[in-house]
Amino acid sequence: MPSDFSVRALVILLLFSISVLIFHRYDGLQITLPLLSKNENFGFGSLSNNNVISNVVEQDGVPSVTCQLMEPSGYNYCGLSIELGENPKIGRDLSVFNAIELNIDIQAPTENTRVRFSFRNFNASYSDPDDFVSLKFNSIKYAPNSLNGSIKVPLNAFQVESWWLEEYTIGFDDAQLDLSNIPFVEIVTDDMKAVGTYVITVRNATLSGELISEQDLLKIILLVWLIVIILLITLQHNKLKTVSTTDPLTGLINRRGLEEWVSNNLPSFSIGAPLTMFYFDLDDFKKINDSFGHLVGDELLCRFSEKISSTIGSLPLSAHKYVFSRLSGDEFSLVLKGLNAQQIESLAKEIFHALKKRISLSSSTVNISLSLGIASSDQSASTFSSLMSRADSAMYYAKKSGKNQFKIFDENVSKDILFRKKVAEKVRTALKKNEFTLNFMPIYQASDLTIYGAEVLLRAGSESLKNIGPDIFIPIAEEFNIIKDIDLWVIENTFKLIDANRVYIQQNPLMFGINISSVELHNNYFPKEISKLLHKYKIPPEWIEMEITETSLIEADELSITVLNDIRNLGIRLSLDDFGTGYTAFNQLMRYPVACLKIDKSFVDDLTSTNESRKTMIKAILSIAKAYRLATVAEGIENIEQYKYVSERGCDMVQGYLFSKPLDWVSLTLLLAEPKEKRMALIQTNSTSHGSIRD
Known part of the structure; x- marks a missing residue:
């Protein structure tokens, strides 16, 4: 769209052109x-x-x-x-x-x-x-x-x-x-x-x-129009370029602008000063948005950018070219030219020192914690993408090591990158060769220990992935964009198993809980793919429950809500896994079409300790779930006291090693054949020899 200035300039030029022609026609230019x-x-x-x-x-x-x-x-x-x-x-x-x-x-x-x-x-x-x-x-x-x-x-x-x-x-x-x-x-x-x-x-x-003929005057007017239009287009192009390379919230350059700056300033292999990229990620920024709202979150991002800018401006860096950018969300990047190793570490420490003070917002003051990755360009990192990949990996390493710290890209980070690349390749190979298997974690009714369903768990059967569990290869699969293939593999192979054992499952009703990755919340084709598989294998949707982790809702937006609603509209039940770890505000639960909350194992583990806050949290979750008419599942039950505590306070279902470890399908069918009285008798026998957990 043309700017108001461009429109005004063209209107003025049009009026001027008409006036000059009229003036000429009435001998105004006669000699x-x-x-x-x-x-x-x-x-x-x-x-x-x-x-x-x-x-x-x-x-x-x-x-x-x-x-x-x-x-x-x-x-x-x-x-x-x-x-x-x-x-x-x-x-x-x-x-x-x-x-x-x-x-x-x-x-x-x-x-x-x-x-x-x-x-x-x-x-x-x-x-x-x-x-x-x-x-x-x-x-x-x-x-x-x-x-x-x-x-x-x-x-x-x-x-x-x-x-x-x-x-x-x-x-x-x-x-x-x-x-x-x-x-x-x-x-x-x-x-x-x-x-x-x-x-x-x-x-x-x-x-x-x-003075000039009408024909020549028309030529001059057309030439003026051409020059003015070229100037306006140039101005508009420059304005659009500025807009396209500027973050509208903070006024910093955005990722595109950063890429242009870095590409223009990267040195050749033999000459020029290296570039050093500082890659910032605010820790637990979701808490701020959930606790205070997005407006306060936006204000915090602005204050953070101002804090970093003022910190850089107060340092003797005038001899060094630098640029500060907001990449996306709560991720920022600072790139400087010509720093040595001592200056890099000194600057990182100065930034963390500056962020020790609470940041004042319009309605409150907050602390900022961040994970920082640092990398410098060299012959192996001579492009924007390679430099950012190193800085991002160093940041990921810092976050994995406990957050609120910085990590400079080194051999350990390089080894970690190589390891993750190899694992990603092994996962791709295992998918192609169909080397994954499914296990099932039984879920019991808390009241009488009837088996309600089973959580579907993915296990690697290939020799190359030996001793590499899902806790390792699943995050790597997400990083390398393989997770969608894994999600579909698990869903389709679960449906195949159900189809092959349809008569048995009809006689022994069982709910299958399938975990899906957070990336699917931004995949509007995902519900359609599930629908195709449901029709292909003729699976009753009420036999399926999709589990999403609470932390996956950190970046949830309107598209995510639409995807979840589309899945629910297929007749599939939705469950919120690891509830309590993602700091979702209770009043936000109404936005998500979930029917069940799974209480994270970390809360259950602390029931036998003196940590009263964990017990309070469980009671709060159970109370809220009851108010919203949501079913509850306590994960990680490993002893009688934990079972009795959650079941006595109204938890609907339980799962954990106290009752069973993950099983293959044949073992699960054998477990289903056991009378529930046997399990209840075991619980009653064990409960006489253990104390109870008091509030």
Whole structure:
């Protein structure tokens, strides 16, 4: 869209163009040259041959010449000369004029006596200053008395006299009308044939023309339009480029702008100072948004960017070029040129020191914790993407090591990157070769330990992934964008198993809980893919429950809510796994179409400790779930006391090693065949030998 400035400029230019054309059309750009004007200091003289006596008289600025023809023999002429220059070589350029208005009277002994009006042009190629006849005759002939007044003659009606062309043997190029150097003008009789008195009076001889022709004016206007449009397009392009490379919230450059800056400043392998990238990620930024709202979160991002900018500005870095950028969300990048190892570490420490102070917002003050990764360019990191990949990996390493710290890319980080790349490749190979297997973690009704369902767990059966569990290869699969393939593999193979054991499952109802990755929340095709598989294997959707982790909702947006609703509309139940770890505000639960909350194992583990806050949290979760009519599952039950505590406080379901470890399908069917009384008896027997957990 054009800017308001561009629209105003075009409107002004349009009005100006129309005004200039109207002004020109009404002779606003007209020029004139009166050949009789005293202001021009033109001189008047008479012209005649030997048979004629002539005399020039000027009265009130009107010149006239009186001629007396004494002998009619031969060619006789008489007239008036208007001298435009003192030197026959140097005249006036009249080519800018296009017409002349003439008002000439002639008194003669014969009727309809004609006069010849000539512009005499000097040109060195054919003119001799000592021979006035050699000056070109650009002439018209007419009978003035037949017109009764003025006549306006276009200058292109003048012609070069043919006798002159023949006399001086003029070539084609010089035989054309030429008014570029006129030293004088002649008004003479055309062949005086009768004896008597001839009087020529020149009342007006005014040249007229335009400073510029309408055609040329249109060309200039079009040229101005072209220049203005190019300027406006350039301005608009620069403005759009600025907008496209600027973060609208903080005013910092964005990722695109950073990439341009880095690409322009990366040194060659042999010359130039290296670039160092600081990659910031705010720890637990989701807490701020959930606790105070997105407006406060946005304000915090602005205050953070100002804090870092002021910290950098207060340091002696004037000799170093640098740029500070907001990449996305709560991720920022600072790139500097020419820092040495000591300066890099010193700057990192200074940044963390500056962030120790709480940041004041409009409604509160908050602490900021961040994970920082640092990497410098070299021959192995000579592009923007490779430099950012290193800094990102170092940041990931810092976050994995406990957050609120910085990590400089080194051999350990490099090994970690190589390890993750190898694992990613092994995962791809295992998927292609179908080397994964499914295990099932039973879920029990808390009241009577009836098996309600089973959580589907992925296990690697390949030798290459031996001793590499899902806790390792799943995050790597997400990082390398393999997780969608894993999700579909698990879903389809679960459906295949259900289809192969359909009769058994109908006789022994079982809910299958399938974990899905957070990336699927931004995949609007995911519900359609599930629908296709449901129809392909004819799976009743009420047999399936999809589990999403609470932390996956950190980046949840309207698309995520739409995806979840589309899954629920298929008839599939949704469960929120690891609840309590993602700091989701309880009032936000209404936004998510979930039917069940799974209490994270970390809360259950602390039930036997003196950590009262964990017990309070479990009670709060159970209370909120009841208020929202959500089912609850306590994960990680490993002893009788934990089971009794959650079941007595209304938890609907339990799972954990107290009851069973993950099983293959055959083992699960054997477990299903056991009478539930056996499990209840085991619980009752064990409960007599253990104490209880008190609130």
